[in-house]
Amino acid sequence: MRIFASFAILCALATSLPAQAPTEKPAASPKQEKRPNIILIMADDIGYExxxxxxxxxxYTPNIDKMAATGMRFTHCYSQPLCTPSRVKLMTGLNNARNYSAFSxxxxxxxTFGHLLKEAGYRTMAAGKWQLYGADNYAKQFRAKGTLPGEAGFDEWCLWQVDKLGGRYDSPLLNINGENRQFPKTDYGPDICVDHILKFIDQKSDQPFFVYYPMILVHDPFVPTPDSKTRDRKLKQQNFEDMVAYMDKLVGKIVDHVAEKGLAENTLIMFVGDNGTNAPIVSDLEDVKIKGGKGKTTDAGMRVPLVVTWPGVVPADKVCGDLVDFSDFYPTLAGFAAANMPAEVDGHTFRPQLLGQPGTPREWIYCYYNPRPERAKPTRFVRDQRWKLYGDGSFYDLEDDVLEKYPIEDLSSVAGAQAAHDKLAAALKSQPSQGATLLQFPSGPAKMTKE
Incomplete structure (x- = not known):
């Protein structure tokens, strides 16, 4: 049973508009008669561009492009603008107003969805980047106040930045099932994580498995990969492009391994980004230059790739324009796993769309963003595919103003603006406007080693 602080209990009483999609699990589809293995891959700091x-x-992303060709690609998936806020939302199915307390x-x-799937009978594993416990590089008030992987429902893990920082790429410091291990300079952190994932997949069991892979790549520092032709650490843009290629290579390694083991027809694989690309990076997309918007609430900071594949179940080469929020992964996974989902989840399942059905698409997404609540005020907005309304009243037509430079002052001047504004204003009013002040942290250290 989920326990909340008093502010979260009050926030959970807020109701959604009737137009929003249902949160309950849909009935089993004839295409999905058994529960699949589930692999959720989330790259770090990379937008859709x-x-x-x-x-x-x-x-160069041939493996992820192949996933899109053999599965479904979403054009309107939105994360939070920064890593920890996105992870908290993704893993709990709740918007940040209800349960976000501090960065890291x-x-x-x-x-979490680790608890959810474990209790549904899944073997669970996490690999990559954690950043949810309060490692020793953060302010003392936050250190060791968060959640360890084993406490979040994972049976096994191989993770960077649990209780200590250390290196993530060359000479990485990784926490493996509760023990910190310093690797030599010849070892590459992302490779080690994927090796542990493959070993976990290979374990013999009559249980389905859930792998959560929040990747270390492609977060800065922008340094050469094992495949880079040059070792110049100053070439940030080139190194980033090399890192993207290596990220894609590791995704392909997992997908190919699943196929080689004869598991592809019963494995759902999802790939998504955790927020927009880092600011120093500039990308060309259809003759438009897109500067990385990590940390911003614009499309450059929140619009991320989402590609899903499951041969024979998820329709091939399908593009879906429905809205997907990071809170939606929780009920979607619950539906595929036939898990008992908490009633207070904010997310809305997109499982029907993945099964080739129309589903009941969202009409809007709510974002509450305040990564440092101890020293800042939140940013709030509601949006759909085209229109966006902030808590301060700023209203934008993203079709013509994706950088949000020109708020609409006269609603009558733009066709459809008044109706869109009325819809989003009602949606914004229905959502909690206040979040956590500061977390009242539990006393005593958490248990480090896995049970």
Missing amino acids: CFGCYGSKQY VLNRDQY
């Missing part, structure tokens, strides 16, 4: 399947000719912290009382 960096993938061939989204129109890029600058980056996932409150210990949260019922």
